[in-house]
Amino acid sequence: MKENRGFFGFGKNVTIAGLVSFFMDISSEMIYPLVPLFLANILGVNKSVIGLIEGIAESTASLLKVFSGWFSDTIGNRKWLMAAGYGISTLSRPFIASAYSWQQVMGFRFMDRFGKGVRTAPRDAIIAESADMTALGRAFGFHRAMDTMGAVAGPALAFFLLGMLSNDYRKVFRLSMVPGIIAVLLIIFFITEKKKAVAAYAERPKLTMKHFDWRFKFFVAIAGLFAFGNSSDVFLILRAQQIGIKPVMIPVIYLLFNLVYSLSALPAGIAADRFGKKRLILLGFVLFAVLYYGFAVAPGPRAVWILFGFYGLFMGLTEGIQKAFLSTVIPPDFKATAFGVYNTVVGVAMLPASLIGGWLWDQVSPSATFYFGAITASLSAVLFIVFIAVIKRSGFTKQ
Numbered sequence: 001m002k003e004n005r006g007f008f009g010f011g012k013n014v015t016i017a018g019l020v021s022f023f024m025d026i027s028s029e030m031i032y033p034l035v036p037l038f039l040a041n042i043l044g045v046n047k048s049v050i051g052l053i054e055g056i057a058e059s060t061a062s063l064l065k066v067f068s069g070w071f072s073d074t075i076g077n078r079k080w081l082m083a084a085g086y087g088i089s090t091l092s093r094p095f096i097a098s099a100y101s102w103q104q105v106m107g108f109r110f111m112d113r114f115g116k117g118v119r120t121a122p123r124d125a126i127i128a129e130s131a132d133m134t135a136l137g138r139a140f141g142f143h144r145a146m147d148t149m150g151a152v153a154g155p156a157l158a159f160f161l162l163g164m165l166s167n168d169y170r171k172v173f174r175l176s177m178v179p180g181i182i183a184v185l186l187i188i189f190f191i192t193e194k195k196k197a198v199a200a201y202a203e204r205p206k207l208t209m210k211h212f213d214w215r216f217k218f219f220v221a222i223a224g225l226f227a228f229g230n231s232s233d234v235f236l237i238l239r240a241q242q243i244g245i246k247p248v249m250i251p252v253i254y255l256l257f258n259l260v261y262s263l264s265a266l267p268a269g270i271a272a273d274r275f276g277k278k279r280l281i282l283l284g285f286v287l288f289a290v291l292y293y294g295f296a297v298a299p300g301p302r303a304v305w306i307l308f309g310f311y312g313l314f315m316g317l318t319e320g321i322q323k324a325f326l327s328t329v330i331p332p333d334f335k336a337t338a339f340g341v342y343n344t345v346v347g348v349a350m351l352p353a354s355l356i357g358g359w360l361w362d363q364v365s366p367s368a369t370f371y372f373g374a375i376t377a378s379l380s381a382v383l384f385i386v387f388i389a390v391i392k393r394s395g396f397t398k399q
Contacts, residue, residue, distance in 0.1 A: 013130035014139045016190045017123060018146035020183045024086055025147050027180035028112075029154025030161075031096060031173055035105065038169045043102055053102065057109035062347025064117025069125070069340020078122040078129075078336065083187040085119025088112075090180030097173035121340035126193065128327040128335050136327050137277055140320030141269020148262035148315075150179075152255055215329040215391065216338060220345050222383050223322060226285065227349035229292075229376025231357030235369055236295065236311070242366060244301040253308050260312025268316045269324065277325040278388050284318035285384060289377035296370035 010018075039053075072081050092111035099105045124140075131139035158172055165171045240253060272280040291314060294307045323339065330338040353373075360368040 010135075010139060010142060011130050013126055013191055013193075014142065016186055017127050017130075018143045020086065020123075020186050020191075021143060021147035022150040022153075023179040023183040023186070024089070025150025026154040026157065027090065027093070027176045027178075027183070029151045030158040030176040030179075031093070032154075035096070035109070038096075039102060039105060042169060043100070043105070053106045053109055057106070057113040061113035061117040061120075062344050062351075064114060065120050065347065066337070066340035066344040068118045069121030069336035069338070069343075072122040072125060072336035073334055077193070078126045079187065079191050079193040081122040082119050082126065082191070083184060085115045085117070085122070086180070086187060087115070087184050088118060089115030090177055090184055093173055093177040093180065097170045120343055121336045124323055124339040124343075125336035126191065128323075128339075129332075133328070135273055136324035137269040137272030137280075137321055138266065139269070140324040140327075141266045141272070141316075142320075144265035144269075144316070144320035145262050148258050148265060152258045152262060155255065212330060212334070212338060212341075215387075216326070218387050218390075219326065219329065220342055222380050222387060223342065224345040224349045225383070226288075226377060226380040227346045228353050229373040229380075230288070230350060230353055231369060231373060232350070232354040235354075235357050235361065236308070238361075239295055239298075239366060239370070240301075240304045240308070243298055243304050245304055253305060256305070257308045257312040257315075260309050261315040262312075264313050264316030265320055269320055272321045272324060277321050277328070278384075278391075280317055280321050281325060282381060282384050282388070284314055284321070285377050285381035287314045287317065289374045289381065292370040292373040292377065296367040296374065 068081060068085070072078055089112045092108050092115065095111065096105060096108040099108060127139055127143055128136065158176075161172050161175060162168075237254065245253060268280060287310065291307055291311055294303065298304055298307060323342070326338060326342055327335070356372065357369040360372055
């Protein structure tokens with residue numbers, strides 16, 4: 001279902017999906033920077049338990065995305081699964097506000113990430129189905145820009161509220177429900193979806209890879225390899241502190257990353273539509289390899305500031321554009337399933353990536369963590385060049 005252009009040059013669904021992610025990220029990022037502090041300073045939890053909580057939470061979201069995508073294709077509905085996912089995450093906020101043990105916090109994180117797992121694939125499918133084929137990069141770039149602007153506004157609002165509320169974490173957690181509720185209401189009242197006639201399907205969608213051709217499988221494999229070397233951003237923050245960035249400036253440098261990410265996502269999407277999505281994806285792989293090498297050898301704080309700025313640019317060049325490219329190589333009846341498979345593969349690969357990154361940091365050296373990421377990104381770039389060459393020889397049209 002393609003829409004007439006309006007609202008910043010996009011159809012209504014694309015625009016509203018961007019606003020939904022903006023408000024939900026404000027809600028989420030009001031909490032996430034504070035949860036480790038809340039666990040450590042208020043509940044007295046050690047770092048290994050904090051890592052366990054985050055590992056379980058992120059694995060839940062990654063594994064659930066493929067099932068949510070398949071279920072969306074099966075029932076022929078995106079909107080209400082999307083609303084349910086955002087609603088579950090919003091309803092999790094009171095649990096963290098009333099938590100008095102790490103087990104309760106883990107329950108909150110599980111519920112919140114469960115909601116993310118439910119909503120992601122149907123939301124991406126709505127964006128793909130609502131945008132023109134010639135503007136997919138711009139549509140996903142706009143969505144990533146709005147999402148990341150929320151990630152900039154959320155921590156800033158949280159620290160502002162902490163000052164006003166005398167560092168009362170629980171009040172901030174409760175207030176984070178407000179932008180989440182706005183996000184859910186936007187979906188209910190403004191997202192429109194043309195109901196699919198599920199009974200008319202020649203074959204009801206099944207959770208299988210046989211619906212997808214070699215282009216989808218090859219690309220997902222490359223994305224998984226790349227994610228295998230893309231360890232948690234926690235290591236970037238630790239590296240920044242190790243090199244000389246003062247702890248008080250860590251939130252500022254992370255806001256710089258998110259700001260550049262947000263500002264670059266839409267222009268990158270427009271460039272992808274004009275010059276080709278594959279070129280921008282390849283540029284992203286190469287840039288990541290250079291950046292991780294830079295983090296491995298960075299001589300001082302000034303270099304770290306520059307690297308974080310370019311890391312934001314890398315995110316703008318890859319997150320939305322990879323999904324836009326994916327939209328061009330999957331059949332229309334299985335879009336949500338495809339996005340679910342992609343998100344699950346990438347998400348699951350990032351768990352061992354972080355475990356390997358931590359092991360290399362402790363057992364070899366901090367630089368080894370980033371050398372490993374640079375090597376896997378370089379290998380991904382080489383495989384992607386091969387992928388592009390095979391596509392050209394196979395006679396597929398330019399994407």
